[in-house]
Amino acid sequence: xxxxxxxxxxxxxxxxxxxxxxxxxxxxxxxxxxxxxxxxxxxxxxxxxxxxxxxxxxxxxxxxxxxxxxxxxxxxxxxxxxxxxxxxxxxxxxxxxxxxxxxxxxxxxxxxxxxxxxxxxxxxxxxxxxxxxxxxxxxxxxxxxxxxxxxxxxxxxxxxxxxxxxxxxxxxxxxxxxxxxxxxxxxxxxxxxxxxxxxxxxxxxxxxxxxxxxxxxxxxxxxxxxxxxxxxxxxxxxxxxxxxxxxxxxxxxxxxxxxxxxxxxxxxxxxxxxxxxxxxxxxxxxxxxxxxxxxxxxxxxxxxxxxxxxxxxxxxxxxxxxxxxxxxxxxxxxxxxxxxxxxxxxxxxxxxxxxxxxxxxxxxxxxxxxxxxxxxxxxxxxxxxxxx
Amino acid sequence: xxxxxxxxxxxxxxxxxxxxxxxxxxxxxxxxxxxxxxxxxxxxxxxxxxxxxxxxxxxxxxxxxxxxxxxxxxxxxxxxxxxxxxxxxxxxxxxxxxxxxxxxxxxxxxxxxxxxxxxxxxxxxxxxxxxxxxxxxxxxxxxxxxxxxxxxxxxxxxxxxxxxxxxxxxxxxxxxxxxxxxxxxxxxxxxxxxxxxxxxxxxxxxxxxxxxxxxxxxxxxxxxxxxxxxxxxxxxxxxxxxxxxxxxxxxxxxxxxxxxxxxxxxxxxxxxxxxxxxxxxxxxxxxxxxxxxxxxxxxxxxxxxxxxx
Numbered sequence: 001x002x003x004x005x006x007x008x009x010x011x012x013x014x015x016x017x018x019x020x021x022x023x024x025x026x027x028x029x030x031x032x033x034x035x036x037x038x039x040x041x042x043x044x045x046x047x048x049x050x051x052x053x054x055x056x057x058x059x060x061x062x063x064x065x066x067x068x069x070x071x072x073x074x075x076x077x078x079x080x081x082x083x084x085x086x087x088x089x090x091x092x093x094x095x096x097x098x099x100x101x102x103x104x105x106x107x108x109x110x111x112x113x114x115x116x117x118x119x120x121x122x123x124x125x126x127x128x129x130x131x132x133x134x135x136x137x138x139x140x141x142x143x144x145x146x147x148x149x150x151x152x153x154x155x156x157x158x159x160x161x162x163x164x165x166x167x168x169x170x171x172x173x174x175x176x177x178x179x180x181x182x183x184x185x186x187x188x189x190x191x192x193x194x195x196x197x198x199x200x201x202x203x204x205x206x207x208x209x210x211x212x213x214x215x216x217x218x219x220x221x222x223x224x225x226x227x228x229x230x231x232x233x234x235x236x237x238x239x240x241x242x243x244x245x246x247x248x249x250x251x252x253x254x255x256x257x258x259x260x261x262x263x264x265x266x267x268x269x270x271x272x273x274x275x276x277x278x279x280x281x282x283x284x285x286x287x288x289x290x291x292x293x294x295x296x297x298x299x300x301x302x303x304x305x306x307x308x309x310x311x312x313x314x315x316x317x318x319x320x321x322x323x324x325x326x327x328x329x330x331x332x333x334x335x336x337x338x339x340x341x342x343x344x345x346x347x348x349x350x351x352x353x354x355x356x357x358x359x360x361x362x363x364x365x366x367x368x369x370x371x372x373x374x375x376x377x378x379x380x381x382x383x384x385x386x387x388x
Numbered sequence: 389x390x391x392x393x394x395x396x397x398x399x400x401x402x403x404x405x406x407x408x409x410x411x412x413x414x415x416x417x418x419x420x421x422x423x424x425x426x427x428x429x430x431x432x433x434x435x436x437x438x439x440x441x442x443x444x445x446x447x448x449x450x451x452x453x454x455x456x457x458x459x460x461x462x463x464x465x466x467x468x469x470x471x472x473x474x475x476x477x478x479x480x481x482x483x484x485x486x487x488x489x490x491x492x493x494x495x496x497x498x499x500x501x502x503x504x505x506x507x508x509x510x511x512x513x514x515x516x517x518x519x520x521x522x523x524x525x526x527x528x529x530x531x532x533x534x535x536x537x538x539x540x541x542x543x544x545x546x547x548x549x550x551x552x553x554x555x556x557x558x559x560x561x562x563x564x565x566x567x568x569x570x571x572x573x574x575x576x577x578x579x580x581x582x583x584x585x586x587x588x589x590x591x592x593x594x595x596x597x598x599x600x601x602x603x604x605x606x607x608x609x610x611x612x613x614x615x616x617x618x619x620x621x622x623x624x625x626x627x628x629x630x631x632x633x634x635x636x637x638x639x640x641x642x643x644x645x646x647x648x649x650x651x652x653x654x655x656x657x658x659x660x661x662x663x664x665x666x667x668x669x670x671x672x673x674x675x676x677x678x679x680x681x682x683x684x685x686x687x688x689x690x691x692x693x694x695x696x697x
Contacts (some may be wrong), residue, residue: 099577139579145587148453281457286443289454300562305443 015049075108099141150242153296157316160253162271163200165314167252168290169276171200172283173215174226182286184230186293188240193229196251198222206276212283240293249294270311279308287313352376435665435674442466442559446568446648450588455568461671463662464655467556470549474557477550477635480542492532495520543603545661547635552658554638555651563643571627571647573604573611575599581615586624595624603627606649630654 011034053061092104120126128134156164172182201218217223278284284304292298303316323329327346335342347353353363368375377383442465445454498520505516522530558564561586576584589595600623603612608629628637630650638644652668659667 099579136579136583141577141580143576143580143584145450145584145591147588147591148448148451149592151591285445285454285457292454294559298562301444301564302442302560302562304445305441 040045072108079108099139101138101141146239149292149298150245150294150296154246154249154294156253156295161314161317162274163253164249164294164308165274165287165291165317166204167196167199168294169204169286169310170197170202170215171226171230172286172290173204173213173276174202174217174223175230175286176212176283177215180229180230180232182280182282183289184232184234185286185290187231187234187237189229189244191232191244191247193225194228194248194251195229196248196254198226199252204273204276212280245294251279270314274309274311274314275306276310278310278313291317395606423631427645435638437494439463439666439671440466441557441675443558444564444566446566449567449569449571450573452565452592458566459675460655461666461668461675463666463671464552464659464668465556465559467549467553469557469560470553473546473550473553474635474639476542477547477554478639480540480634481548481634484539486538488536488538490533491535492529494532495522495528498526498528548658548660550635551638551654554635555654558638558644565643565645567645568649569647570609571605571612571645572609573615576611578611578614581611582618582621585612585621589624594643594645601625602633602637602641602644604630604633604644604650604654606630606647606653 057065092107092217093102094102096102133338167201168185171185175182175184198217202215204213204215217226278287284307286311288299288304297317299313299316304313305312307316325346326332332344336344352361355364363376440462441459442462444458444460444465446456446458447453448455488542495518500518500519500520502518506513516524519527521527525676551583555564573581573584586595589601594601603616603625605612605627606629609627613627615621616625626637626641630647630653633654655668664670
């Protein structure tokens with residue numbers, strides 16, 4: 001009675017607006033005493049008895065454990081009956097979760113039943129359950145990302161680039177000549193419709209008029225085959241087969257070293273047949289899109305913007321020889337022009353170079369030889385053996 | 389424009405002064421037709437021959453499949469690299485972003501009495517005033533920081549030039565990727581979005597290993613922004629709306645993936661240093677007119693060639 005009255009007073013004090021600024025220590029303590037953070041029902045059971053129940057188990061917990069064991073035994077018996085003979089570890093039951101993902105219900109294993117069951121001594125090799133990654137992985141619906149660019153970037157030599165560009169350009173020009181959109185060259189194709197044999201023998205010719213370049217095949221059947229191989233439409237459901245694209249590149253650039261002499265050029269300059277205009281936006285788009293689809297090579301926009309012919313595009317794609325020495329890099333070459341008082345050397349400059357420059361070296365060398373002294377280095381056994 | 393026509397002259401008044409022979413009506417009309425009419429017809433200034441075109445490839449999202457080309461004038465995306473202007477803009481943004489809330493107490497603000505601690509003379513120690521002196525423990529800070537506004541001013545035109553210079557730099561390096569439509573992840577559950585976006589970045593070489601990516605969108609894209617809020621996603625990519633992006637953000641990460649509408653909004657907002665005829669909307673109008681003219685010329689030439697053949 002007294003406790004409830006005090007509690008009521010304390011709550012009232014807290015709820016009402018503060019009329020006084022100061023609350024004495026005794027009142028604060030009294031208010032604090034009235035609030036309970038633990039279950040008041042448990043106060044009936046003494047503390048040590050509660051501890052005993054937790055450690056050794058109470059009647060209720062023992063009964064619950066017995067019922068659980070009985071249920072497990074029933075499940076095992078049912079499992080034995082359904083599977084017949086055997087350990088009972090047959091096909092696991094598949095259930096559908098809340099978000100539609102499927103999972104297997106864990107098997108119930110009776111240790112007395114399975115002879116080869118060995119309890120684990122540590123956690124190596126066991127499935128880890130309950131981490132943040134595990135939770136995320138379970139919640140993940142599994143949607144896979146499909147990109148336009150192939151997963152693996154294809155590295156080609158200069159000759160291979162020339163052959164590939166020839167193959168792509170022939171197909172695009174064939175489509176253009178047939179009155180079809182050049183963009184169709186990127187549509188998914190069948191695995192058995194590779195056109196490299198036909199395109200390799202085709203010849204392209206740049207035209208002076210606005211009609212653009214033309215392509216001529218070895219025969220009409222070849223042209224028909226190329227046009228048939230490229231589908232006229234592509235549904236959104238059709239998925240591009242990556243293996244088909246890889247094979248197409250491999251076939252198109254095969255035998256690049258023994259490439260047709262009049263087509264492939266060995267030096268860095270583009271061959272003459274590459275002087276085909278690609279000013280037509282649809283042709284340019286089809287070309288860079290197909291190159292990206294087959295090789296994963298994305299050209300920077302300024303390079304695409306400035307390229308007006310196939311040769312310009314090739315110059316951006318080809319591998320340029322990297323300078324072997326720092327002095328040969330374009331940055332160092334620029335210093336030579338912009339600062340004429342600066343000298344750029346390819347080798348480390350030693351005192352001997354300085355002497356040679358002023359013309360004293362020959363005298364020094366002659367004198368050293370005359371006195372039977374080493375010209376470079378030292379004969380002393382402990383000396384460093386030169387730059388070997 | 390109505391052509392200038394002379395009205396018939398009134399009857400000539402005789403006077404004593406000697407007059408030079410007056411030009412006839414037809415001569416005067418001929419003069420007007422030759423000189424004045426042509427000028428009034430083309431009142432627009434001639435096209436600036438130094439403005440070229442920067443072409444970008446637009447891509448679909450999320451496949452990054454090239455879809456078409458988009459052109460912009462060189463005054464917007466082919467500006468020379470001006471590091472000094474970029475530096476000024478970045479410093480200006482940093483200054484305006486500063487919170488400026490560092491605070492210390494002067495000796496006058498420290499709580500305490502102003503009483504002189506010990507007499508001026510006679511103690512043998514140094515003379516001291518109150519205990520709030522900065523030389524004493526517990527005293528004030530002599531010239532410590534106080535909350536203040538650190539923002540500086542930068543001429544609007546210089547700032548706009550910096551914006552376009554940053555975009556030009558990114559374009560020239562090939563690190564500006566344009567998206568045709570919205571940058572939004574659709575058809576993917578919210579629990580898979582983070583992993584899906586990570587796969588997207590790894591597949592297209594845009595993640596942490598390749599310098600990170602900044603997505604700039606026209607409006608808030610809930611799925612994309614939520615996917616990038618996950619733990620560890622900040623080291624892969626960032627997403628900002630175009631109104632929240634700074635010059636510093638454009639220069640910070642490895643590449644910028646921008647929606648076309650966002651780029652046009654940014655370019656339109658930051659062109660105060662350009663003349664009216666050089667602005668994006670004027671240039672686009674002119675560019676479209678010229679393109680139509682070129683395509684008509686091309687058709688005419690082809691028809692003529694076909695007819696001659």
